[in-house]
Amino acid sequence: MWPSRADKELLEAKLQIENSTISEDDPNLYPSVFRNISIFRRSYELMEKTLKVYIYKEGEKPIFHKPEAVMKGIYASEGWFMKQLKTSKVFVTKKPKQAHLFYIPYSSKMLKATLAPNSYNRESVVPYLKNYLDTISRTYNFWNRTGGADHFLVACHDWAADETRKFMGTCIRAICNTDVEKAGFELGKDVSLPETNVRYPQNPLQNLGGKPPSKRIVFTFFAGKMHGYLRPILLRNWENKDPDMKIFKKLPKVKDDQNYVDYMKSSKFCICAKGSEVNSPRVVEAIFYECVPVIISDNFVPPFFEVLDWESFAVFVPEKDIPDLKNILLSIPDKRYLEMYQRVKEVQQHFLWHVKPVKYDIFHMILHSIWYTRVSRVTPR
Template identity: 70%
Template sequence: MGQEMLSIFQLEKRRSLWLIGITVAMILAFQYLELPYGNVQPIVLFANKIPTSDSIRFQAADLPSESEMFNNKTILNQANSTDKNSLEIVNETRTSEKKDTVSSTGFISEPGMESSRSLGFDESSTVESNGISNNGSATEQAGNLGLRFYNNTISHSPSRAIIPTNLSPPPSPTKESPNIIPPMLSNDDDETDFTEDESFRPLKDDMNIVGNDSSINSAPRETKSSQRPLPEVTTIAEMNELLLLNRASYNSMRPRWSSAVDQELLQARSEIENAPIVNNVANLYAPLFRNVSRFKRSYELMERTLKVYVYREGAKPIMHSPYLLGIYASEGWFMRLMEGNKQFVTQDPKRAHLFYLPFSSRMLEETLYVPNSHSSRNLVQYLKDYVDMIAGKHRFWNRTGGADHFLVACHDWAPTETRRHMARCLRALCNADVKEGFVLGKDVSLPETYVRNAQRPTRNIGGNRVSRRKTLAFFAGGMHGYVRPILLQHWENKDPDMKIFGTLPKSKGNRNYIQYMKSSKYCICAKGYEVNSPRVVEAIFYECVPVIISDNFVPPFFEMLNWESFAVFVLEKEIPNLKNILLSIPQKRYLEMQMMVRKVQQHFLWHRSPVKYDIFHMILHSIWYNRVFTVRAR
């Protein structure tokens, strides 16, 4: 009997040991694979392991559960710059907990995260606490041919806004409601400051300023907070590929409750994807477009379907104050025409497919920036207070986390000011830098238009016929940034065919500058402090083929227009070979491009009363189109 009991005991002991072993093995396997099972806490060997971008692999079609929020991360692997076709889709997830408060959080800094050097921001990795959990926070930074999303919960301490006594900021709710989805944060640090360098400058005419300390051989420099080398160049061909990758992998936040407008957008997507093929379209020149059939169908659906709700909240002059002159006029003209539009604007927000946040990035700088403070914290705080007020007063921001809201901002600092609390929004930005957070497929590249006459914005457009364009290439402008000094070093007064100047002598209505553009074959559009320049649209105004020298710049309406059909893209490093590149273009090809420039001109013109296919409708269409292809159903 004793021997029998001993055998049973040993058998049960072995079974227990096997069960414990299998359990430990399964836990270790889950921890090693870091599967997305909510709040599974790291233990044993993996207690200190931080999830990496290679932790989890999934199919692009997979959708998150209601309790989880996924930030898709698409990376085109360019190891040794040889394998450009290997696509790695990575999903970093964290369970989004509905909490009112949190005492403190940790800050995970991605190795090599680049600061906003082009804006002169000096950002240090600081972590503070204000007791609010911003679930699903992310930074949208297009990396080495890839769209990166980070989902980290970050404690944020709002900076005190420095506001003139005659201006009242929008009120923010005194107590955060548990039903309010907090504005999206980046996983960058809490503060946004300017460094003491030439990249910070007041609001002035881009073409009438000469930098004081520009160096001929200057190159972009890393700021003190940079943790990796400057990013590689993303060519226009690579942007085309990246747009397709992002379109397939990016999804906006799943709505918290269903709405009929979502089904209308999904139906529109289906009709656009299955658009009947057309070859000849009235007032549209097919070779200018990536797919003229899709554009035509999408535009028709926009005219028939789209409804926009414009928020009335917000005080002037930052809100509802369109400024119609200068290089930042695009945001003002759009605001004026959008707020006065009767076709697209609805007074019933339940019918709205899109929600417009009518603020001016130019007026934000002009009103709130404290001279010599070298800090934009109060500007960012102002926008946060505005979004908090909108989210507390209305229920529509909370339904999508702002994914169906859009903004139109042309100032150079707008990407940094909006990347934190408006990151999920559709952002129409002049400063469309694919390496500085511009998200292809979601954000819209806004044309930067220099408007000199608000009463007649199309005054003086047009140019000489081809036979009277004797100058091969023309450029004139202030020495902003590092590219223009290099351009002048190689070509100023070096060749009679290359009219490359610094700032031209002043003339009434800038006649000298305009006349050069009207009589040149190619107009050089070299970046200044930022990638964008009004010269791109000016060249189109004056029927001069644009030559864009601005690495990583996403040209306007990129999701629709075939820019390589009417513009030349030259890498910054190829400036010494600029003339040879232009001369290598056959005359027949130049004539085709110049004709294309004349055809595309209608899509870049402002009219006091909007005209079909003009710049107002093209901006609105790009926002509509990107929303249609990022919308998700409940």
């Protein structure tokens, strides 16, 4: 790798972040939900001031460059991010030599839907991505210059970790499947992408929020399909076993999942149990509906973990402790629960999609995670 002007700018940013001083309070940020509010603020400011992203033009729709196909449902993060980055006048550059990061604009959901709609063979789609990577590495010298270290992708489908591991494993992978053991998620290089279930693409904030603590009459709630090994264990222990524990299989289908949403809005604790993979849209849904998330997924790396203090607003329960789940939650004092509830409300802004991005929202937080990861890994030459 030979240093460029962009590399030098990244190195300067790294030094400024490492030497961040305690900053004054920002009325739009809450220190209680951050690991270090000063470092986050400085890094975010430098991202806004410095970062330029080049988006590769190569690639055919609908797998590449078609965000509208992935704007609804549980994989919507990849579509919303693609659309909002493509239209950004702040971060996008048409001059690749100015770029600090290079975006590979593909949809893992559309790759599966287009090439392997009836298959469970994850390897079957890898050659398509390999051909794409060969194309951009032959056309440009940027991938080869860094070995892909300044390239990134944003992909939420469960297959994304496997389909990108072999040939794109050197780049920053913002993925929802963050299993550090089975999916090959690499701490310090990859980014945990929030899995967001967007029900109303025209107005993603519709139905935001929930009831105040005094009116949350359900102690604990879960409902979902029986994917994977863990949820059947949860059901065996708690389905119809205790009136305080509203633990169900998938609820009957109604318009806009309103019965499921009503439970989330009325519960103190919302169980986010892993399915076939470690990730679940329930983590962000709980925050959206202001229910304290209870994460049961041993190898899950939560979104924005590099800057957010997840234990300030979420409960982590080891998988082996499912039989003791109620006692664990009952052991949380009311004062602590109210604290966590308030912090869920405070951190909520970082997990919201807006039709047009706003400061500190989920679009900017995803981009910041990618920026922060790249800056952290840059070294002097």
